[in-house]
Amino acid sequence: MYSTELVVQTFISGILIGVLYALMALGITFIYSIMRMINWAMGEFYMIGSYLQYMLVAWLLGPDLWWLAILVSTAGVFVLGLFTEWSLLKPIFSKPPEIRSDYATVITLALLLMLRSLATGIAGPNQFTPGSNLPIVMVGPMPLAGARVAAFVFALVALGVFWAVLRYTWYGLALRATSQSRVGVQTAGIDVLRVDRVAFGIGVALAGLAGALLAPVFLVFPTNGLVTTVKGFEIVVIGGLGSIPGALIAGVALGLVESFGAAFVDSAYQNIYGFALVLLILVLRPNGLFGERGREA
């Protein structure tokens, strides 16, 4: 049972899924580091991304243009994020600072309920799956589902683009500066509210991208964002809020723990191994592996 082949296959599938979880965690941690708030409705943006992907593939573009559908769905979620920030979250800064995070929490919780219920109301509780005619990929002797490999590659490219934008563009500089000091960046003449809007858009677009990529693997239904969001938050706790390398490393670690746990212990509890890992890390390091220490939000 414990053949090398199985170990290698488990290892690969752990890494494949871990990178996608990391995408989700990155969205959460990115929004937090700029806006100092948690977006609890992250899973619902994931859900919207997967619905968009399904609609585009099934009705408009067909399975051959899946990559175009992914780009369009991600862009759609990005625009929706801009609109959400503008209509609901911007007014946060006209409130006194001590109630800002309460406000953001309640608004995003309400958004979660609303989007989930809208999805059930419009599309019903049915499960959809966009067709995928990607061939099975052989890694050595191991067969891997084409959709999973494609999702992995796409996620890696997206992470690369994200990193490059943050590192090399003017806007990336503005984003990084805002995460360090919101006041300082205003004295440099940067419109913080606009940076917020873009950051929120990018953050939820990462969730939407994960949703679109995982649509053929994990199906499309109103609460499909839940499990991936739990994973995203677990990764954020493990890797530390505000840390981008932390999100990546923790994402892959979580993917590995899960797939090894599922393969060698009991697959029914696949979703619980992550929590065990979270508890272990938290007992040892309360601010996560790479979390900023003791700086109050």
Add this chain to the structure above:
Amino acid sequence: MSASFRRSAAAIALAAVLLALVPLVTGSFVVHVLTIALYYVILAASWNLLAGYTGQFSLAHHAFAAIGAYTSGLMGYHLGVSPWIGIPCGVVLSAICGLILGRLVLKMRAIYLAIATWAFAETFHIYLTADYKFTRGELGLSVKSLYGTTNPVPYYYTFIVLAVLVLLGLRLLIDSPIGYFMRAIKDDELRAKSLGIDTTRVKIAVFAISSAIAGLAGGFYGHYVVLLSPQMIDFSEMAKIVVMVVIGGFGTFLGPIVGAAPVQVVMTYLQSYGEWNLAVFALIVIVLMRFSMEGLASLFTPLWKRVWHLK
């Protein structure tokens, strides 16, 4: 007994008497709705103790209610134990789990605490669904009713008594030195510690107390609704509790009381919109939050104070 205790006790007693008269004039549906509303009043008030007063923004409160309900339900289902033994066991188990979780999240900053407690609740949710051989999962765990009847009236009076006891207890706790320690910790934990408050002990104690109260409410709730399902720890339950407290007034004694009942009643009557009910509800919440922030309790307080000072 402080003045604020006497005042709250008088108001709670008055409200309880008025509520006790309701079954005389209305049908059993209204009584049922109010019973569930009282369940949420208890949950919201105990969560407010944890989050509003002590600053531990836990998102696992609904999980403790479910621990209380499932402990008693499973003991009855597998061992045939009476609810009157099962419910206290549920309360104790909730308190123990609260103690452990409270210990684990002790050193975490606000956001980590919220995320970690949320992950705890979701993990418990997943466990209940996955281990269906023991918990019956989505099939639902059928539970004996407390009084052997489905008529809501006796349960209604039980929940009135529970709510009165819990609220009076919370009032006493909030006015005691520990209550001041709690608020001091919320405002500035480091300063509270430097003034000699044992913040560790206070925080863990508050976590255990509020979890025990949730377990108590959950236990009675389980034996009232008779069928338990993992729906009880769906995240929307927690969202509901948060929304109730924040609409009522976060960190105020009156807040959860005036927030929970109207929210639950509104949600019940929105059921007629089917799948859309949560969307309509969320829309109301968003509009309320967007245009007024202080919570319903702030509408009452000035009037309340004015009336009191007239005497």
